[in-house]
Amino acid sequence: MSLLSRRTSGPAVSAAAVRAALARVEDPELHLPLEQAGMLGEVRIDRSGLVRVTVRLTTSSCPMQASLSADVTAAAGAVAGVTGVEVVFTAMSEAERRRLAARLRGTRPEDAPPFGPDSATRVYAVASGKGGVGKSTLTANLAVALAQQGKRVGVLDADVWGYSVPHLFGVRRAPVALHGTMLPVEAFGVALMSVGFFVRDDEPVVWRGPMLHKAIEQFLRDVYWGELDVLLIDLPPGTGDVTLSLLELVPDAALLVVTTPQPAAQTVAQRVGRMARDLRMPVAGVVENMSALVCSSCHASTPLFGTGGGECLARAIAAPLLGQVPLDLDLRAAGDSGIPAMVATPHAHSVSQIRQIAAALPAPRRSLVGRPLPLSVP
Numbered sequence: 001m002s003l004l005s006r007r008t009s010g011p012a013v014s015a016a017a018v019r020a021a022l023a024r025v026e027d028p029e030l031h032l033p034l035e036q037a038g039m040l041g042e043v044r045i046d047r048s049g050l051v052r053v054t055v056r057l058t059t060s061s062c063p064m065q066a067s068l069s070a071d072v073t074a075a076a077g078a079v080a081g082v083t084g085v086e087v088v089f090t091a092m093s094e095a096e097r098r099r100l101a102a103r104l105r106g107t108r109p110e111d112a113p114p115f116g117p118d119s120a121t122r123v124y125a126v127a128s129g130k131g132g133v134g135k136s137t138l139t140a141n142l143a144v145a146l147a148q149q150g151k152r153v154g155v156l157d158a159d160v161w162g163y164s165v166p167h168l169f170g171v172r173r174a175p176v177a178l179h180g181t182m183l184p185v186e187a188f189g190v191a192l193m194s195v196g197f198f199v200r201d202d203e204p205v206v207w208r209g210p211m212l213h214k215a216i217e218q219f220l221r222d223v224y225w226g227e228l229d230v231l232l233i234d235l236p237p238g239t240g241d242v243t244l245s246l247l248e249l250v251p252d253a254a255l256l257v258v259t260t261p262q263p264a265a266q267t268v269a270q271r272v273g274r275m276a277r278d279l280r281m282p283v284a285g286v287v288e289n290m291s292a293l294v295c296s297s298c299h300a301s302t303p304l305f306g307t308g309g310g311e312c313l314a315r316a317i318a319a320p321l322l323g324q325v326p327l328d329l330d331l332r333a334a335g336d337s338g339i340p341a342m343v344a345t346p347h348a349h350s351v352s353q354i355r356q357i358a359a360a361l362p363a364p365r366r367s368l369v370g371r372p373l374p375l376s377v378p
């Protein structure tokens with residue numbers, strides 16, 4: 001495929017000047033400059049100042065072609081004397097893909113834990129006592145809010161049986177696989193990985209213990225997450241196998257516990273708090289979701305699911321209550337449409353609450369698991 005844009009002729013242009021301008025263009029999924037990713041091919045300039053740039057894609061069906069083409073055209077087109085830019089897309093050869101995969105794996109030793117103590121990524125595991133309390137909806141919107149605040153954010157959908165991240169972000173395509181390394185799918189500025197990208201909608205996930213553990217491990221180790229500021233992990237409800245596997249693999253994750261205001265829901269959510277305590281895992285805080293519904297015209301507040309659950313849970317597990325997100329039709333409708341409410345209805349009341357929670361997320365305390373305690377005997 002080739003894309004061309006043109007204007008009238010100017011001074012002579014050097015390929016070095018165009019390459020220098022293209023040095024800033026990043027692949028939108030790898031977040032690496034094209035040159036560094038081995039994606040920048042030939043740069044040719046004819047006498048009239050028309051530049052022809054070849055970009056080698058990781059896969060010929062790369063869905064990012066339009067945005068890549070726009071970025072390359074803008075960067076090369078800004079060089080003095082360039083009269084037009086033609087972007088030609090080709091696919092990488094197997095050898096090039098292998099080289100890129102090796103570069104992405106980088107220097108991390110095989111047995112080094114992903115997002116371990118040396119990582120700068122803040123990892124939050126979003127948990128709930130029971131299903132349907134809005135854990136995935138909050139994860140998705142918190143992620144978009146953080147991305148909108150300029151953070152590099154990833155979402156790992158560890159809710160393997162009840163995955164909803166592909167649906168919430170409106171994406172249904174298999175991640176690019178490069179010789180043992182998978183690239184997350186990018187949507188709304190967030191890097192995503194989910195079992196849902198690998199199975200059909202009507203296909204049940206029937207994995208059990210060891211397979212689940214392996215899948216989660218692969219999502220952490222074999223996915224090229226890049227330099228994330230924040231990774232949000234959408235856990236399955238409860239305190240089952242996946243949750244335990246994950247927390248074992250990422251001991252520095254901090255829990256975000258989601259509950260509804262109902263006393264019964266917060267009692268169930270306390271189990272998650274107890275699990276965190278038993279695992280000596282930090283709890284970043286509690287989010288109460290589905291709090292009172294506020295009428296948009298008369299502003300009357302109706303506590304459909306009661307009141308006080310978030311506060312009560314926060315007290316019970318000695319964690320801060322980070323915020324209360326009201327019941328909101330806009331939030332539900334956006335989730336169904338595949339455009340997170342943070343983008344679809346940015347002025348909705350629920351959205352501003354989520355935005356505030358994202359802005360004030362406490363940095364995880366490092367877990368004590370496997371660390372020597374700073375004790376000394378006088």
Ligand SMILES: Nc1ncnc2c1ncn2[C@@H]1O[C@H](COP(=O)(O)OP(=O)(O)OP(=O)(O)O)[C@@H](O)[C@H]1O
Pocket residue numbers: 128130131132133134135136137138159162164236237289290291325326327328329331332333335336350
């Ligand atoms: N604050 C809210 N106001 C209105 N609807 C909401 C709100 N939060 C979530 N929902 C809706 O509630 C339903 C359940 O939400 P969601 O799937 O996020 O829950 P969950 O806790 O992740 O469930 P599960 O663990 O079973 O996957 C969805 O239809 C979602 O759109």
